[in-house]
Amino acid sequence: MKHIILFLALLLLLTESGYSQHLNKKDSAVILNNIISYHIRYAVDADISITQNRVLSADGKSIFQKLMPADGQLITEIMPYKGDLNYPNKNYQLFTIHLPGFKVEYPDGMTSTTRLIGFKFDEDYLVAYDSTTSSIKFISGNFFKSRITQDFELDNTKPKSFYQYLMLRCYAMHPLNIRYTKKDENGIYFAVYSKIFNIDVEVFVRYDDHEMVKVTDDRLAGSITFSR
Incomplete structure (x- = not known):
């Protein structure tokens, strides 16, 4: 009986705080549309399937046919985040999207998966x-x-004030921890330990635009920019 009461109390708490176990169909579609639009916008030529004069190739499907099929449904997982991080604005709940390739299911039950070569850290959102x-x-x-x-209290004179923010912004690389390394005339540098690569990855935040979080590590240079 005690366990039932505790469960009901927890359920009531989640309901009152606005937390949910899922997104509605419309809002889920908004997220997927953002992902698809971004991949089409920033895809490399090899992923777009175009020729040198930027005309679509005669054979094979173009990127928008693969990611936005007229007769198929993109399959993905949108789940409540279960880690230790929290969003500062308590009205918001964190959700993760797992997308190991663009998997499409067709009415006949057949599926196809497209993986784009122009994107790194492309499975978790x-x-x-x-x-x-x-x-x-x-x-x-x-x-x-x-x-x-x-939504964060960021202070250029206090690098540690960026840690929570960067753990969220860098979620795609599966950060384990973050440490401040140096400053220059333009911004602040941090080392983010990525559990994907098992290395410290250098990221940079501008003094005048904290939204700009960019990987500057030579080993991954050009492979990912968190804010374009």
């Missing part, structure tokens, strides 16, 4: 969601990002 207003903050992953620094 993080958003913050307010179920009462259907507001979505796009935080980490290969989609168009939301401005979120207004």
Whole structure:
């Protein structure tokens, strides 16, 4: 009986705080549309299937046919985040999107999966969601990002004030920890330990635009920019 009461109390707490175990169909579609639009916008020529004069190839499917099929449904997992991080604005709940390739299911039950070569850290995404207003903050992953620094107390003179923010912004690389390394005339440098590569990855934040979080590590240079 005690366990039942505790469960009901927890359920009531989640309900009152606006937390949800899923996104509605419309808001889920908004997230997927953002992901697809970003991949089409920033795809390399090899992924777009175009020739040198930027005309679509005569054979094979173009990128928009693969990612936006007229007769298929893109399959993905959008789940409540279960880690230790929290979003500063308590009206928002963190959700993760797992997308190991663009897997499409067709009416006949057949499936196909497309993996684009022009994107790194392309499996895991993080958003913050307010179920009462259907507001979505796009935080980490290969989609168009939301401005979120207004929700954090960031101070250029206090590098540690960026740690929580960077753990969220860098979620796509599976960060284990973050440490401050140096400053220059333009901004602040941090080392983010990526559990994907098992190395410290250098990232840079501008003094005048904290939304700009960019990988500057020579080993991964040009492979990912968290804010374009």
